[in-house]
Amino acid sequence: MSSFGGSDDRQAFQCLHCGTHTHGKIAVSTYFTEKDEPGTYHVRYQLVQCSACGDYSLLVADYLGSWYDDTDPYDNGTPVYPAAPKSMDRTVPKSVRDCFLEARVCLKAKAYTASAIMCRKTLEALVVSRDAKKSDLAKSLAELKRKGDIDERLYQWCDALRLAGNKAVHETEEAPSPVDVRDMNDLVEAIIDYIYVFQAKYEAFKKRREEQAEKDTSTPVPTA
Known part of the structure; x- marks a missing residue:
């Protein structure tokens, strides 16, 4: 009732x-x-x-x-x-986590240009943490892909975020739209989760499966 x-x-x-x-x-x-x-x-x-x-x-x-x-x-x-934003996993490096949390704070404060720029800076911190830093962010993202940290789809996401961040830095006549900046935050968070959280979970899962398979094959089969 x-x-x-x-x-x-x-x-x-x-x-x-x-x-x-x-x-x-x-x-x-x-x-x-x-x-x-x-x-x-x-x-x-x-x-x-x-x-x-x-x-x-x-x-x-x-x-x-x-x-x-x-x-x-x-x-x-x-x-x-609205739902409270989830906390960042502690496996995410502090430099990446701090940049992204600042992007999210700017988004909450409706400072959309600042949030878009911080999304781009988060990618900069990410490539440094993965030892993929090159002379510019475009080359760094390509290196991240070459190393296997991201696949083609995530590379396209990262590159679109790079271009949107560049526009936020250099465009003085028009601020990025709130919808675009929210999407940028969501995409950056998804990329962070994929690289630092889900990949680690997959590796741990695969290792457990391999260890269990080894135990199963080494266990003597009882005879009648």
């Missing part, structure tokens, strides 16, 4: 669009889901507008129980939209 109910006009939360801690304006009514008995609510949903950037977030608050000595028996709520 579910129900709509009234609530205060504002709710404290951190906007994941812009990173601001704010008291956002609650849009439309608060939505509750009931527990076992009618009128006993255990989850509260609120669509809240950030007072800083104007974007909307969906907050989900847990019911604290009738024992909670306060005017509001729910916690402040956790943003479920």
